[in-house]
Amino acid sequence: MFEPESFLCRIDDATGVATLTLNRPDRLNALTFEVYDELRRAFYALHDEEAVRVVILTGTGRGFCSGGDVEDIIGRLFERDMRGLLEFTRMTCDLVLSIRRCRKPVIGALNGTVAGAGAVIATACDMRIAAGSAKIAYLFTRVGLSGADMGAAWMLPRIVGLAKASELLMAGDFISADEAWRIGLYNRVVGDGEALNAATELAEKLAEGPSFALEITKDSLNREASMDLEGALEAEAQIQAALMLHPDFRESYDAFVEKRKPNFL
Numbered sequence: 001m002f003e004p005e006s007f008l009c010r011i012d013d014a015t016g017v018a019t020l021t022l023n024r025p026d027r028l029n030a031l032t033f034e035v036y037d038e039l040r041r042a043f044y045a046l047h048d049e050e051a052v053r054v055v056i057l058t059g060t061g062r063g064f065c066s067g068g069d070v071e072d073i074i075g076r077l078f079e080r081d082m083r084g085l086l087e088f089t090r091m092t093c094d095l096v097l098s099i100r101r102c103r104k105p106v107i108g109a110l111n112g113t114v115a116g117a118g119a120v121i122a123t124a125c126d127m128r129i130a131a132g133s134a135k136i137a138y139l140f141t142r143v144g145l146s147g148a149d150m151g152a153a154w155m156l157p158r159i160v161g162l163a164k165a166s167e168l169l170m171a172g173d174f175i176s177a178d179e180a181w182r183i184g185l186y187n188r189v190v191g192d193g194e195a196l197n198a199a200t201e202l203a204e205k206l207a208e209g210p211s212f213a214l215e216i217t218k219d220s221l222n223r224e225a226s227m228d229l230e231g232a233l234e235a236e237a238q239i240q241a242a243l244m245l246h247p248d249f250r251e252s253y254d255a256f257v258e259k260r261k262p263n264f265l
Contacts (some may be wrong), residue, residue: 004038008060014209017055017200018046020103025061030069033076036091039121043098043106047158053207055102056199057125058109064134067116074143093149096151098125100222103215105206109199110134111192113173120150123159123185126218129199130177131188137174146170158187158225209262210248 008021020042022029032047046052059065068074075086099121108125111211114136122128122136138156140149147153147169156165160183168175180186190198206214216239224232243249247262255262 004042006032006034009042011049011052013051014114015204016051017203018049018052019056019196019200020053021057022057022065024254025071028063028066029059029061030071030072031111031117031120032072033088033091040091040098041043041096043095043102044220046104047098047102052104053211054203055104055128056104056109056196056203057099057121058196058199059104059111061112063113063115063118064110064111065115065118065121066142067118067139070157071198077182092150093144096120096124103218104211105218107199107203108183109196110177110186111195115139117150120152120155123152123155123178124150125200127187128179128185128201129188129190130197131187131192132177133192134180134186134195135174136175136177136180136185137172139172142172143171156185163225168240208264210246210252212246213243214263216243235250 002016004020006023008023009018011018012019018041022035023030024030024032024035037068043055056170077088077170080088105127106125107120108128108130108132110122110128112131112135113135114122114130114134116137119138121134126155138147138152141147152169153165153213156168159165160168175183177186177189181189188198220236224235227235238257251264252262
């Protein structure tokens with residue numbers, strides 16, 4: 001298993017839940033080049049980690065992630081030419097791709113500040129459980145950059161709609177956790193200090209479920225975003241027929257008949 005140095009990684013062998021924790025609380029978990037790189041490599045490694053069934057991404061202290069570190073990243077970018085800058089932006093985009101391609105469900109447990117690249121990373125998660133303090137902003141236009149960063153312009157409209165996504169990405173303003181929940185960006189808002197516990201409870205519930213069916217569901221959500229209805233229906237027909245041959249489908253039936261809890265693979 002990949003062992004990161006720039007953040008924390010804990011795998012609960014009993015439940016199959018892996019928890020990745022950004023761990024620079026004095027900097028509101030601002031990202032460095034090393035964190036970007038290790039985080040993407042961690043998600044690619046977790047994709048094939050048989051002991052892991054669900055992944056939680058969170059942060060220590062008063063913030064989930066405040067985006068790129070002004071000193072460790074932003075200042076150093078002025079030293080790069082176009083090729084060097086493109087190398088960096090492609091790496092940040094690859095992090096989002098690693099989260100979306102990870103076959104395990106990924107849950108963001110958000111606390112405090114969720115800003116810039118941190119907001120996009122949270123958006124890339126399959127679900128977001130947020131503390132009441134978890135205000136969120138896509139700050140890129142505030143610093144003269146495009147709001148379309150790290151896939152935000154592709155993901156956000158699919159979650160909150162085009163008009164609201166346009167406002168969030170163009171204005172770059174913070175919105176409250178309650179507003180983020182109202183527009184569908186957050187799945188749930190809980191009390192401060194409770195986001196990780198709530199995310200863990202959800203993760204353990206998913207981890208008890210049929211892992212292959214969850215993997216296929218995530219893959220379908222990714223793929224069908226670019227399909228027409230006819231293509232999506234045919235894809236789902238073939239996928240569902242194949243899953244009916246999987247042992248988990250039989251196990252769910254046997255468990256129902258025997259009045260017990262199913263034991264999925």
